[in-house]
Amino acid sequence: MGLRGIMNHFPILTILTATPLAGALLLLLLPAGNQRLARGLALAFGLLGLLWVALMWVNFDATSTKFQFPEQHDWIESLGAQYYLGVDGLGLLMVLLTAIVTPIAMLASWRINDKVSTYMALMLMLQSGLFGTFTALNFFHWFIFWELSLVPAFFLIKLWGGPGRSAAATQFFIYTMVGSVAMLLSFLAIFWATKTFDFKLLADMGQSGQLTSALNAAFDGWLPSRHDFLPLVIFAGVFLGFAVKVPLVPFHTWLPSAYAEAPTGTTMMLTGVMSKMGVYGFLRILVPLFPEQMRLVLTPLLWFAVATIVLSACSAFAQRDLKRVFAYSSINHLGYCLLGIFAVVKFTGGEEPWNNEKAAALNGVLLQMFNHGLTASILFCFVGYLEQRSGGLRGLNDFGGLRKVAPIFCGLMGISIFASLGLPGLNGFVGEFLIFKGSFSLATWATALSVIGLLVTAIFLLTMIQRVFNGPLNVKWSGLPDLSWPERFVVLPATALMFLIGLCPQILIGKINVTVMHLVEQLKF
């Protein structure tokens, strides 16, 4: 026990969430002029978060299915709201991702000159919101962080973004709010029926079918009395909330503009971590609470996933702005996660070989979440560097033959592109492979169609390499500086991590496997 025992009684999760907030407050109170101090301080707090997560990682009991480092206090009894924190494998993974991506995003924003302390403070607030979302286990508590993370993101896009930033920020905010309000309404209905906001309790109710019957009993007579209709409506509300966030086609139209107009560091956060909030929500909330309803609409859901994968890949192919290419590519990669999740929901009666497939798929989903977070943020980081060097240009056809003048840059970016492609040996492969392996037997036609996505992804990524790195050197760029040492310092660790996970995925799977098995167990029937 020892350290682990101490850790379990130490409010590490509160400290984790509070640290970036404290940093943000400090930064806001700092006098405006001192930019270096602001950047340094922000980075320090970001790295502090990484330290806490490392501590947690080391002390995490990978054999237990319980929520670890728990903190549970009554908050508003009449509303069943509790201050309830805890992590399992999934939460730990997400928290790790946040802790890694944030400092990198901050480093990528080192060149921002305007209102630096406010920018960094907003970044820290965003990180805090993310930590909170991934560790909260009571809806009231969780929803606060879910919503609050929108505000810094909105301002980051609005105040430091590109020419179309106002519209992009507004669209982003409103789209997400629509989903959130739908989700809120559904959860309030759930509360009215069950008198609890606790995710764990609700998950148990969802598994046993109690949730459906409670909803039906509470709202008897409101909607047409076809037995499944009311819970399905409630499910739709929660589904909408997460579908907008992931995003799932056709709720994705806010994303390309938001990613394109946001400043680099913000886009890294958006794609690296914020998009994972949606998938996390599917795993933590939607699937445990509404397995019956998901099974009812499984086929349409699979269609959504397939559409997401294929259409986004095709759209990426058609883009000319590099940032938009990667934006659509993000949607594509997250589509795989959803494919895996929907496939896993399929009813298989809890028999052995099926359980293994499901476990494989879910492991793949979690891995894909982490890997894509890492890879996509680095890719955007690279695009940011390119933009800085070219004076704002980031079109697909603006460059050519960069390999000749900036070989290191092209080399490292190439590695990341291949990771995104899913080349074996790099991290992207493991997740995608597992997902496809698991889903193929569970949802064959959907998986087969998704392969098209893989192909198209390969096409546009290779096209990108060809247009930007290879080919005749565009005379304009003959003086393009290569990656500088500080910049290498930013990308090299991430690249190393890509190799590490690609070759040794056990590092991650070791921690998350038990949680995954537990999730699969719960979907037994």
Next chain:
Amino acid sequence: MLAWTVYISFIGVVALMLLPASQARRARGVALLAALFGLAVGVVGVVTRATGMQTVVRKPWIPDLGISFYLGADGISLTLVLLTGLAAVVGILFSWNIETRAKEFFAFYLALIGGVYGVFLSFDLFLLFVFYELAIIPKYFLIAIWGSTNREYGAMKLALYSFVGSAMVLVGIISAYVVAGGKTMNLLELAQFPFPIAFQHWAFPLVFIGFAILAGIWPFHTWAPTGHVAAPTAASMLLAGVVMKLGAYGALRVAMTLFPQGLVFWRNEIALLAVIGIVYGAMVALVQKDFKFVIGYSSVSHMGFVLLGLVTINSIGLNGAVLQMFSHGIIAGLLFAVVGRMVYDRTHTRDLTVLEGMNLSKALPFAAGTFAVAAFASMGLPGFSGFAAELQVLIGAWSAFPTFAVLAGFGILVGVAYTLRVLQKSFFGEPVPDAEHAPHPLPPISIPERIGAVILLAATVVVGLFPNLLLTMIDDGFKTHLFDAVLRNGGAS
């Protein structure tokens, strides 16, 4: 002791009237002292409260008619007294720069505050009505003399609408008094009286709507935007923040307790009006060109939540309604303070297209930050008081009128839209590189304004994170005998 909130306000009025005209600057100090004293009494009252209802003062007044001077407090009263205290103090802070006829301004201001305190503490129907009516006249003068756009029209419209509302209430009160035997005006005793059902069927909507007019119920809400826009900042803060709550409070304290069966009979129609108010108010706010009009209509929309919560008749919904009264009081105060005092007093324009080009976030960063926070609080973002309140109202509404709950949710969305729009246009617009209108530097935000803003911001955050501070009080208030019949008839939760 709580009665001193009322007494000190009126003593303050007299003191101000006797102040010689040369000492105009002293006037604001006197007013602030009186308001602070009222707030202190309110806080002490909250901290030292007993459970249930406590009697503060009870003396026979006009025994021949059964009228007594009966002041009392339960959790609901205490919450609203606290709100009034905060709003009063902050309002004076935001009026620190009034130069013309300052003495009279603060005299009318304190008179209004005194009347409001009186309504929240009265448990005798006649006394409640006296304070309620009494508050109309200071409002008229505050707007007519120190207001801005269309002030005389706005003031008269507000006064007449309020008066018509209270006329309706008076008819109801007199009828109830006579039907109950004409012996007592004590609210607690009258609430016990079994009024005939047929009587309740017409008396309830009369009294409820009469009060709700002041709360901005659709379609009798049109006085609110005009009046709020015309009013000077402190008056708008009070009007939207506290006086609209008078109406809702009256509807709760009088109409609902006296006529519980009438309430059950009419609740669906009233819920419909409330929801229309929520959605309509938000949609109209979305298209306004004048900054203050947006906030004015947003008040109508938020008060719709209060009214919706009131007619859910279950304890969660009712608690939410009272919490929303408090929360919106604070938030509306913040919004009007920024619009009126921080922006309009400096830029002399409220046209959003003009403001858009002024790049106010650079010129007035404190105001921008305050308004951003206030805007998010107004949207109902969690972490602020509005979320907890709207959450409860929606839960309550789910049980009573599920369809209306969904519509209210839609209203929240439109709320997000207009708030975001006005936030963008007012403070975060694109600066217009226009040589002829080179903006001369705007005076910085003064200390009293900062203090006032911080007080309100702190209030909304604290209540947002720890709503129990108020909810225990409010819940307690609904558990008194007075609300027995109401909750029974509605199917208590």
Next chain:
Amino acid sequence: MSYLELLGRVAPETIIVITALVVMAVDLVAMRGEPLRNRFWVSAGFAILGCVICIGWLLLIEPPAASANASGGLLPSLASMFTDDPLTRLVKVALLALTICTMVISVEGTFTDHVGEYLALVLMATVGMMLLVSSTDLLMIFISLELTSLSLYILTAFNKQNIKSAEAALKYFLFGGMSAAFTLFGLSLVYGLSGSTNLTQIRAVLSSGAPLDPLLIMAMVMAAVGFGFKIAAVPFHLWAPDAYEGAPTPSAALIASGSKLASFFIFAKVLMVGFAHAGGSGAWHDYQAGWLPVLAILAALSMALGNLAAIVQSNVKRLLAYSAIAHSGYALLGLLANSPQGVSAVIFYMATYGLTVVGAFGVVAVVEQSEGDARISNFAGLSRREPLVAFCMMIFMLSLAGIPPLAGFFGKFYLFVAAAAGAPNLGWLWLVIFAIAMSAVSLYYYLQVLKQIYVVAAPAGQRTMKAPLTSKVILAMLAIGVVALGCAPNLVLGKLLGSIKAFGL
């Protein structure tokens, strides 16, 4: 009963008559050639002294026992023509107070040279009102009515420099004369039907007959004409706006206050004692012929016309005239209640209304002195020029509008409660609702006056207004009185109700 005893019965009135003669004498003999202001001061001083002595008599000397009716001779029937009981005394005290206030505001007037005559006439009018109030006999009522009216006609005409004064008085006189004729005819019909002119005996006779005699209806309508004229109820109100506007301000004040209180009181007596069983009913869905529905119509029309016409007035005196018509409408509700509570409400309301309206006319007098006439625009910026006077006007206007915690509010409230309780099953509620609605309308025009005073800036270059000290003192006292009666009406309510019940109404 001897003449001495009879004189004792009418001692208050006698005191006032003597005072009137003294005032005239002093002015004619000693004050010729003195400046106008001094003459007014001295004469008013004497007049007020007399009134105060009278009030003292009324409050301190016990009324004679009820059984002081000797047998036989002319005097017994004289003694039964008027009464002297606590209720009547209360009303007389109120009347005298109103007269005193009127005389104080007349002190600074410059509208006439004939000071002694003016004040003497005021006192004579008061005598008429006092006799009216204590009458219990139809003939006595008529005589007192005429005494009052004739004095008031002349008082209206007193301003010889203004042609409007003469026109007003002539209209008042002609109208009054006509309605007097109607009244007399009606009263004689009553005599014919009942065989007596004493109210109690009339009641006894009329209560026996079951169906309502058409002749009685005629009589009641005609009586209503006469009394309606005195209280300026629609449709007998046409004299009022001109009279109020044209008459010198103190006269208008007297017409609006004392005369109405006295008329209402005697109207109540006539209806509730004399015609007690001919009431009928005007309740919702329950119409029965009688004087109640007639009064209901009068009330509704008065409230409607008074309030609506006041909205468009540009002269404050005319505005007050129309408002007076409206207030008569409200007061009629008290009569409609047909209960002790109703009578109490009417008396309280008319007394406080009297105080308020005297105050309002006092403020008008101040403005008139300074600006020349009483147009609304002349009130502009009064709050900066004369803050105390402006504040008093605010009290008066708001009391008239019915804003708590002023006397006007409580008075209206009391009237409405009495009316609502007056008929079973809230029968009069329809009229109460109408009254409250009209009251809401009235706020508009009162606020218009206050808007001029408080909101509108004084036109540039206005000479400062210097209100005389006496005016300020009396206005302040009246304002305090209005507030006090509003906040603590139980000071008078208890006594009032008690004496009404003792009277047996």
